[in-house]
Amino acid sequence: MTTTAPEKQTRDYFPTEDEYQKLLGRRTRFGHTVRLTLLLMLTIAVVGLGILLYTIIDDSFGLVAVINENEPEDILAAYGYDPATTTLNDLNKEQLVEVLAGSVSSGVGRRLERDQRFFEDRLVFETQEKWDEVCASDDPPAGCDGGVRSKGNVVDLVQERVIRPDIVAASGLTGSILNPDRFKEKVQQDFVDNPDNYEPFTYEDVRYTWRAWFSWKFITSPASDRPEIAGVRTAVLGSIWLVIITVLFAVPVGVGAAIYLEEFARPNRINDLIQTNINNLAGVPSIIYGMLGLAVLVRILEPITSGSLFGEGAPNGRTILSAGLTLGLLTLPVVIISSQEAIRAVPNSLRQAGMGLGATKWQTVRSQVLPVAIPGILTGTILAVARAIGETAPLILVGAAGFITVSPSGPFSQFTALPIQIFQWTSLPQEEWRHLAAAASLVLLVLLLTLNAAAVLLRNRYSRRLT
Amino acid sequence: MATGSDIQDVSMEEQLERKRRPLDTFIVGSLFIAGAISIAITLGILWELGSESLLFFTDEVVSIGSFFTSTEWSPQAGSFGIWPLILGTLLITFIALLVAVPVGLSAAIYLSEYASARVRNFFKPVLEILVGIPTVVFGFFALTFMTPLLRSIFGSTVGFFNVLSAGMVVGLLIVPLISSLAEDAMAAVPNSLRQASYGLGASRLETSLRVVVPAALSGIAAGIVVAMSRAVGETMVVTLAAGASPRNFSLGEDSLFGYILSPFEGAQTMTGYIAITASGDISYDTIDYNSIFAIGLTLFLMTLGLNSLSRRIVKRFRQEYE
Numbered sequence: 001m002t003t004t005a006p007e008k009q010t011r012d013y014f015p016t017e018d019e020y021q022k023l024l025g026r027r028t029r030f031g032h033t034v035r036l037t038l039l040l041m042l043t044i045a046v047v048g049l050g051i052l053l054y055t056i057i058d059d060s061f062g063l064v065a066v067i068n069e070n071e072p073e074d075i076l077a078a079y080g081y082d083p084a085t086t087t088l089n090d091l092n093k094e095q096l097v098e099v100l101a102g103s104v105s106s107g108v109g110r111r112l113e114r115d116q117r118f119f120e121d122r123l124v125f126e127t128q129e130k131w132d133e134v135c136a137s138d139d140p141p142a143g144c145d146g147g148v149r150s151k152g153n154v155v156d157l158v159q160e161r162v163i164r165p166d167i168v169a170a171s172g173l174t175g176s177i178l179n180p181d182r183f184k185e186k187v188q189q190d191f192v193d194n195p196d197n198y199e200p201f202t203y204e205d206v207r208y209t210w211r212a213w214f215s216w217k218f219i220t221s222p223a224s225d226r227p228e229i230a231g232v233r234t235a236v237l238g239s240i241w242l243v244i245i246t247v248l249f250a251v252p253v254g255v256g257a258a259i260y261l262e263e264f265a266r267p268n269r270i271n272d273l274i275q276t277n278i279n280n281l282a283g284v285p286s287i288i289y290g291m292l293g294l295a296v297l298v299r300i301l302e303p304i305t306s307g308s309l310f311g312e313g314a315p316n317g318r319t320i321l322s323a324g325l326t327l328g329l330l331t332l333p334v335v336i337i338s339s340q341e342a343i344r345a346v347p348n349s350l351r352q353a354g355m356g357l358g359a360t361k362w363q364t365v366r367s368q369v370l371p372v373a374i375p376g377i378l379t380g381t382i383l384a385v386a387r388a389i390g391e392t393a394p395l396i397l398v399g400a401a402g403f404i405t406v407s408p409s410g411p412f413s414q415f416t417a418l419p420i421q422i423f424q425w426t427s428l429p430q431e432e433w434r435h436l437a438a439a440a441s442l443v444l445l446v447l448l449l450t451l452n453a454a455a456v457l458l459r460n461r462y463s464r465r466l467t
Numbered sequence: 468m469a470t471g472s473d474i475q476d477v478s479m480e481e482q483l484e485r486k487r488r489p490l491d492t493f494i495v496g497s498l499f500i501a502g503a504i505s506i507a508i509t510l511g512i513l514w515e516l517g518s519e520s521l522l523f524f525t526d527e528v529v530s531i532g533s534f535f536t537s538t539e540w541s542p543q544a545g546s547f548g549i550w551p552l553i554l555g556t557l558l559i560t561f562i563a564l565l566v567a568v569p570v571g572l573s574a575a576i577y578l579s580e581y582a583s584a585r586v587r588n589f590f591k592p593v594l595e596i597l598v599g600i601p602t603v604v605f606g607f608f609a610l611t612f613m614t615p616l617l618r619s620i621f622g623s624t625v626g627f628f629n630v631l632s633a634g635m636v637v638g639l640l641i642v643p644l645i646s647s648l649a650e651d652a653m654a655a656v657p658n659s660l661r662q663a664s665y666g667l668g669a670s671r672l673e674t675s676l677r678v679v680v681p682a683a684l685s686g687i688a689a690g691i692v693v694a695m696s697r698a699v700g701e702t703m704v705v706t707l708a709a710g711a712s713p714r715n716f717s718l719g720e721d722s723l724f725g726y727i728l729s730p731f732e733g734a735q736t737m738t739g740y741i742a743i744t745a746s747g748d749i750s751y752d753t754i755d756y757n758s759i760f761a762i763g764l765t766l767f768l769m770t771l772g773l774n775s776l777s778r779r780i781v782k783r784f785r786q787e788y789e
Contacts, residue, residue: 031670
């Protein structure tokens with residue numbers, strides 16, 4: 001205001017030295033507080049990730065309470081060995097087979113032998129005539145190929161068929177290290193509270209051992225309804241088959257579409273529509289792709305996806321082919337968009353040089369643009385595939401079968417996959433399955449981490465070469 | 468071998484005519500088809516969702532009116548009102564945003580405006596790892612860590628299946644989405660704006676919150692909407708942690724905060740219903756089979772609406788600098 005006195009104006013607009021210092025202090029403190037709050041929030045995300053990984057690792061290892069149907073010491077004593085000095089692993093293969101043969105029924109024994117022989121030179125459960133007859137039939141069992149079980153395999157069989165351990169309780173890694181007694185008290189208490197659950201065994205029969213749920217044996221064992229021996233081989237193989245089909249579909253189509261959109265498409269209505277459409281598809285929830293797969297691939301195209309058109313007989317369209325193509329459709333927009341970015345990053349001078357030498361547009365693209373863009377395309381594709389491996393919802397829709405112990409043999413097999421296995425084990429109420437789900441998650445994460453590391457390495461090598 | 472006389476034989480006009488290259492035409496044609504497959508996918512989705520939904524709505528036990536108005540979803544009892552499923556989806560989305568927006572935005576502001584290169588190099592990969600973890604693993608985490616944690620804090624009022632646990636874990640899942648989109652938006656704000664602000668005596672905080680964030684607001688808002696669409700479509704976490712029973716309610720009788728909006732009870736979502744119904748050996752052309760497509764259509768339209776909203780926000784409010 002023009003009428004106000006100059007001193008007054010000074011007081012209104014400019015604080016005194018004291019006030020100024022106070023205001024400045026407040027501003028600085030406020031700035032610091034907010035900065036710390038922001039950092040704290042960011043840390044929450046990191047802590048969340050940390051706890052997630054910790055939960056998975058914690059559940060993948062730990063103490064278990066086991067009840068053996070037959071104690072190994074009793075078995076060793078029954079066959080005349082000294083349990084104090086000998087363990088099962090000290091026996092040789094002949095002795096182990098003898099123990100096995102003494103405990104399993106002859107029917108089970110024959111089945112085991114038909115899966116794989118025990119000895120090269122003699123049969124244990126089968127008679128020679130019967131064996132020759134079975135092997136000469138139209139559908140000979142796997143054992144006829146002549147492969148022989150190793151000693152480790154026979155030890156596993158004795159464990160599984162003779163000792164028959166039953167895990168009654170399991171504990172996490174931290175609990176097992178820091179406070180194993182609490183776990184043992186809990187198990188003991190449960191025996192007091194619900195003795196009926198454990199009939200005919202009592203708490204005296206419980207043995208405590210360490211168990212790595214995540215182990216090489218876990219990866220190589222097939223699925224099972226017994227948590228003691230269940231593994232993820234079936235699921236891992238299913239996932240690998242899915243990835244192969246996904247890549248075979250999504251990479252050629254996706255890269256082709258990206259080349260078209262970046263190099264050949266003139267800006268007209270159809271091409272604009274395609275581009276907008278791809279951006280829209282990238283935002284469609286994965287479960288919707290699952291429904292597309294169910295309605296079109298599994299149901300309408302059943303003659304093709306079940307293989308009946310080619311004389312292979314899956315009972316319905318819920319096969320690896322359907323699921324792989326569904327994942328392919330799902331990854332397609334991601335592959336297109338990342339390939340487009342890689343192609344766009346190729347300097348225009350390369351194209352002009354190619355055209356200037358008289359090459360046609362396609363010749364330029366093939367021999368100038370693509371070789372430079374390929375590392376970028378590969379990086380994007382690997383990341384897209386990594387996403388596809390972890391997808392669960394679409395697989396549920398196209399019917400990844402519940403309980404499958406037979407490894408998939410081709411695109412027309414029924415299958416299960418790693419994320420589906422994790423989903424199913426997580427939904428089961430008993431504690432043992434939760435540990436299996438954790439171990440399977442760990443397998444999946446290791447797989448994804450490897451793929452991501454490959455993508456990062458590729459990206460680094462690529463960026464070094466350009467600079 | 469072409470000799471000089473060969474060329475002489477060809478008339479001038481033919482020489483100047485554009486040479487036909489069947490191979491090139493074929494290749495460009497195939498590339499176009501590859502691009503057009505994406506259109507076929509969209510048409511396939513629309514056709515399959517539309518036709519199966521039509522079968523559902525023309526079924527004699529279903530009425531399209533009660534589908535959009537009824538607040539009870541019990542397929543066994545023949546009542547198909549979608550609101551309980553939408554309620555579940557919205558509750559979880561709301562809780563997820565409550566977690567993810569503050570965390571994601573703070574992370575973006577800190578990384579874009581405050582962090583040194585070393586701090587960025589530590590936090591960025593962490594967020595990238597978070598993106599790469601499959602959602603089923605997050606579901607396992609919700610069920611084995613988050614739910615027991617909430618139950619030990621709030622006691623047994625928290626159900627074994629509850630939307631709070633599912634919502635918080637979905638929130639953790641979409642944090643990187645919000646933070647990376649918001650960070651991109653803030654990185655696009657020209658440095659001259661920051662310098663002008665510092666020149667006027669503003670602190671770093673004032674510059675971030677009063678200059679950079681408002682300038683990037685359209686991008687930030689678009690990112691939040693995209694994250695919301697992602698939360699709506701999220702399946703595995705909610706299937707595992709939020710339970711398989713729809714929260715049927717009656718607006719007059721049930722208490723609003725005690726039951727209808729309670730975070731401590733389970734509530735099936737749209738995606739959860741689809742996944743659970745389809746995971747059994749579902750037979751074609753049953754009312755259950757058709758119903759998942761009607762739900763899917765609703766879900767598809769919701770996410771499509773959110774995604775186009777986010778693009779509209781960016782287009783409409785984008786500020787062009789320089």
